[in-house]
Structure formats: structure tokens, C-alpha cells
Amino acid sequence: MVATVAQAAARVESLSSSGIQSIPKEYVRPQEELASIGNIFEEEKKHEGPQIPTIDIKDIASEDEAVRARAIEQLNEAAVKWGVMHLVNHGIPDELIDRVKVAGETFFQLPIDEKEKYANDQASGKIQGYGSKLANNASGQLEWEDYFFHLAFPEDKRDFSLWPQTPTDYIPATSEYAKELRGLASKILSALSLGLGLEEGRLEKEVGGLEELLLQMKINYYPKCPQPELALGVEAHTDVSALTFILHNMVPGLQLFYEGKWVTAKCVPNSIILHVGDTIEILSNGKYKSILHRGLVNKEKVRISWAVFCEPPKEKIILKPLPELISDAEPALFPPRTFAQHLQYKLFRKTQDVQAPVTATSN
Numbered sequence: 001m002v003a004t005v006a007q008a009a010a011r012v013e014s015l016s017s018s019g020i021q022s023i024p025k026e027y028v029r030p031q032e033e034l035a036s037i038g039n040i041f042e043e044e045k046k047h048e049g050p051q052i053p054t055i056d057i058k059d060i061a062s063e064d065e066a067v068r069a070r071a072i073e074q075l076n077e078a079a080v081k082w083g084v085m086h087l088v089n090h091g092i093p094d095e096l097i098d099r100v101k102v103a104g105e106t107f108f109q110l111p112i113d114e115k116e117k118y119a120n121d122q123a124s125g126k127i128q129g130y131g132s133k134l135a136n137n138a139s140g141q142l143e144w145e146d147y148f149f150h151l152a153f154p155e156d157k158r159d160f161s162l163w164p165q166t167p168t169d170y171i172p173a174t175s176e177y178a179k180e181l182r183g184l185a186s187k188i189l190s191a192l193s194l195g196l197g198l199e200e201g202r203l204e205k206e207v208g209g210l211e212e213l214l215l216q217m218k219i220n221y222y223p224k225c226p227q228p229e230l231a232l233g234v235e236a237h238t239d240v241s242a243l244t245f246i247l248h249n250m251v252p253g254l255q256l257f258y259e260g261k262w263v264t265a266k267c268v269p270n271s272i273i274l275h276v277g278d279t280i281e282i283l284s285n286g287k288y289k290s291i292l293h294r295g296l297v298n299k300e301k302v303r304i305s306w307a308v309f310c311e312p313p314k315e316k317i318i319l320k321p322l323p324e325l326i327s328d329a330e331p332a333l334f335p336p337r338t339f340a341q342h343l344q345y346k347l348f349r350k351t352q353d354v355q356a357p358v359t360a361t362s363n
Contacts, residue, residue, distance in 0.1 A: 011112055011132055012146050016223035026142045028230045036262055037229055040296040043264040044252040052256060052265050053078040058089035060191045075188070076195030079276050083289030084256055086271040092180045094270055097247060099173035104219045104306060105249070106167040107148065118164065120149065128162045133234075144231045144297045146221045152178035152308065153215035178215050178308070181245055185213070185310050188243060188274065196284055198324060206283055206322070207242040207312040214311045216241075222253065222295065222303040233295035233303065240343060241277035241309040248273075251303040257292035264296075278342065279312055282334045285321035314340040 015024070029037065055078050059071035078085040107115070120129035128150045133143040151158050152174060164170045189204045196203075207213050222233040233253060248254075254265040254273070265273065281290040297303065312319070320336040337345065 012144055013108075013112060013221065013223045016225065021226050023144075023225065023227045023231055024142075026140065027144055028227075029141070029232055029235075033232075034230065037232070037296065040228070040252050040264065040298050041300075043255075043296075044266060046264070049261070050258055050263055052084055052086060052263065053082060054086040054088055054268055054271065056089050057087050057187070057191075058091070061187055072191045072194050075191050079192060079195065079288040081289070082256070082258065083276040083281070083291040084265075084293070085274050086265075086268040087274050088268070088271050090184060090272050092177070092184065092272070096173065096177055096180065099169055100177045100306060101247065101249060101304075103164075103167055103170040103173045104148075105304060107164045107170060108146075108219070108221045108304065110166060114166070118148070118162070128159070141235070143234050144222060144225050145233045145295070146223070148217075148219045148221075150217055151214060152217040153182050154211065154213075155179075157214070174217065178217065181308055182210075182213075182215060184245070184272075185215075185243055186210075192276075192280065192284075192288065196287060196322075196325060198322070202322070203242075203280065203283060206317070207279060207310070208317060212313045212316060213242070214313070216309045216311060218307045218309065220295070220303075220305045220307060222297050222305075224299055224302060225297040226299065228297045228299055231297055233297045236292050236294040238281075238290040238292055239275050239277040239309065240279065240339070240346060241275075241311050242279040243310040244275040244277055245308045245310075246273040246275070247306040249302075249304045251298070251301045253295045253297065253303045253305070255294050255296060257294075262294075277309070278346075279319060279339070282319045282342075283322055285325040285330065286333045287325065312339045314338065314343075 055075050057071060057075060059067045060075060062068040062071065075085075115130045118130040120126050120131040122131070130146070130148050132146045148164065150162050160171055163174070186204055189207070190200045193200050193203045204213075220234070225231050236257065246254075248267070250267045250269075252264060252267055255262045256265065275293070276288045276290055278290045280288050315338050318336050318338060319334075319342060321332045321334055326332050
């Protein structure tokens, strides 16, 4: 697809590189939010207060039952208290992760006209490809990011014609990484099932199993912003997925809303960030948390993240709290919905919440 001038002008990268000193008003956050947006580099250096847990998962599939039980307990505790963690010793080779990052960075270094050949068209339902956030809330606000989005797994559902052809290693590196992540997702789902007192394969089955669980890759590109104190790379939200795995280019930006305050994620070398999504929160009847989070931007450095959303099929499965986790003392916290219905519910809530945006002191 060849871009028009209007399309190219819509890219945040174009705005960033144009030399503007003030960002367009569509990118300026509401007054209530501005008080909580600080300098991300200063925020990352802070050591006081709560910190996102780092969980070593090398033993979550150990044959030694006592060793495995300890590893699962640590993962379970982080999922209950935070719903987000840095995973270390995750088993995915550093060399493969480096290839994925280099491939994504190389694509985004291409001229915008080249990237526009992959432009998506959300109005016509073509959601895979290169894009920028469209205003989808009542305030008409925009986020300071461009992105590339595509289905990465299962193998029989992906379409390589929609993936970047440049650089040549993008397809092989990303395909291999998605396959590795699918294995890691199974290990995490098994551990979370055991943590709830369920059979090991239960959560995996409930989110679609090997055939139906979709892995969606979204590379988020956050250009330098001349007024980072006024903007957000991504606004406050929870993930609708079962699990989300995130890599980044070691530039800080992720913040989590924990105990009434925004907590900045540290840049932990050789880690993968894991988010518990709404899907697992619903199945666990709220025992595991889908935490509110957002992305800050900065003046000095481009930030890139690679988010892989593990999502159940849209219509085939009814998401509701598992019966084993419901009692008179702990009734179901969520009504039954398909994944597609949950997405619609979130969009509806978003338009309602515009009247009362999340700030650092309210939830």
C-alpha cells in the first residue's frame, strides 16, 4: 500500500523528526493526569517504595518436586500481589532475543515511505501491519507511538506476506522467538494452574490450548518527544490477553499502578516482562491481578518494546471464573463473556472513563 502525504503526516515519527517544539493538542493528556507524569529517567533511579518483582523461573519445570514447588510459589506470589514481573532464566537464548530486537529496530529505521507499504487500515478491518493509534475514546486523544502488529503463532494462522520483508532476518528470527514463547507460555500457565490448586493443564485448556491460543506481536515505537511531561506513549490500561510477554531496548518507560501510585519498571538485563492479563484474572476470579499500566516517553531516546499478547479465540470460549474457585464466601466477580464481548465491554468502559481519567491518586 503506497502512503499518501496525509497518511505519512499522521505518523508520530514524522512529528518527532519535524523539529516541532510543542506537541499537537491531541497528544496532550488531561489536566488530572499531568500531575503524575514525571521524568522517566529520574523515576527509574528511585529505589524507595515498592519495586516490581524479579522472578527466577529456571526451576518451574524442575523434576525435583520441592525445588519446583518453591519456584511456583514465588511466581504465584508475584501474580497475586502484582500481576507483573521480570522473568529471568526464562530459557529463551539471548542470541535469539538480540536477533528479534535488531530486526525490529532495523525495520523502524527504514524511511517512513518504505514502512507505509505495510500500512494497516483499521477502518476496513485490516488490523495487521504498520500503524499509529487512532483516537478511540470520547476525548479524541492520541498516544505518542507508532507500531507494527501481526499474528505470530500458531504457524498455520500467520501470513508472512503481512510481515516486514526487510530486514531478511525479521521473519526467521520472529518465527523462532514466537515458537519459544509459546513453550514458555505453557510453562507459566502450568505453574499458575498449580498455584490455584488446579490440575496443571487447566488454564492452558481454558484459553484455547495449543491449537487456538493466539500470539499477537506488537512492536511499539515511541519516538523522542519534545514535551514528554505532557504526553503518554500508551495510556493507562490493562491487557485483555491471558499473558503478555515484553522485551524492550533498555530505555525505561513502563509504569504500573500499584497501591495507589505509579511505580516505574527498572530495566533488568536479560529479562522478559510478564503481565497477567484480564483473561487470567477472570478465570482465577480475581486471585491473579491484571495490573493497570502505561508508557511514558522522553526527549533523549527512542524507546522500542516488543509485546506478545497470548489471546484466547474471540468466540469459541466463554470466559468466566472457574467453578472450583467460586464459593459462597467468594462469589464470581465477573459475568460470563466471550473474549470478543470482553473487548467490547472494555471499549464501552473506556468511553465512560473519559469523564473520570485515572490519576496517581485514584483508581
